[in-house]
Amino acid sequence: MPQHSPAFSAQLKDGRWDPTPLQPTTPAPGHVPIGQETSTSAPQLHHTLHSPNQRPLLRPPHLKRTKALAWCGTICCAILSTAIIVGGIAVLVIYLFFRPHNPHLNIAHATLNAAYLDENIDSNTTLLNADITLLANFSNPNSKVDVVFTRLDLNLYFGATLIAVAGVDPFAERHGESQLRSLHMIASEVALPEKEVETWRLQTAGSRAADGGLMMELNGRMRTRLEFRSILRFNFWLYSRCSLVMGAPPGGTLRSVLCRSKR
DSSP states (O other): OOOOOTTTOEEOTTSOEEOSOOOOOOOOTTOOOTTTHHHHHHHHHHHHHSOGGGSOOOOOOOHHHHHHHHHHHHHHHHHHHHHHHHHHHHHHHHHHHHOOOOOEEEEEEEEEEEEEEEEETTTTEEEEEEEEEEEEEEEOOOSSOEEEEEEEEEEEEETTEEEEEEEEOOEEEOTTOEEEEEEEEEEEEEEEOHHHHHHHHHHHHHTTSTTOOEEEEEEEEEEEEEEETTTEEEEEEEEEEEEEEEOOSSSEEEEEEEEEEEO
């Protein structure tokens, strides 16, 4: 009687073997046996969260590069600070040694050669015509510093009205030196406001008295350079203002003058 393997046959109740081979049972797709759902999914989740391949890579900071930049910045700041301090000390020493002073502008002589008012009927304005000669004195009061005037602009005012302008060619002065420059200034048909016309007439009439005269103002704007021998040069603008009192034209002379200069 043929023997059937238990792996491929089923035994009946009477002890005999069923010749029908057993078919292996295959679980349905998507079916997960009870008790295995937790055991299979939990390790995968744990593996996903704690896998070293999934962690972000942390790179160490560039400490050497940061330190190098910090040292370079510190050295540059130290050099710049040292240069500023040394430069300030050098300027202070030079100033204390030379003790520079501003040059001066003064009016040594002035003449109001001619001046008259012209009534313009068409425009209903009053025009001023005048001819003035000035002798300007530029002096350098320094004992160790030379002065160079690179630009000189002079403006003559009557009241608030500019009536004439003049310029002086550049020149230089040694320490303690003074130079005279002649200025010829002409006012040609300058319109005066009514108030200044009345002032001109009153001052012209009062100039015949000893304490009267025509009051004018000379403003100077001069580009100046101080030369501390061959060590240092310093450029600046010098502003001068001179108040003039002139006698009545023609031939009115300078009666009084007061000049001030500042940077």
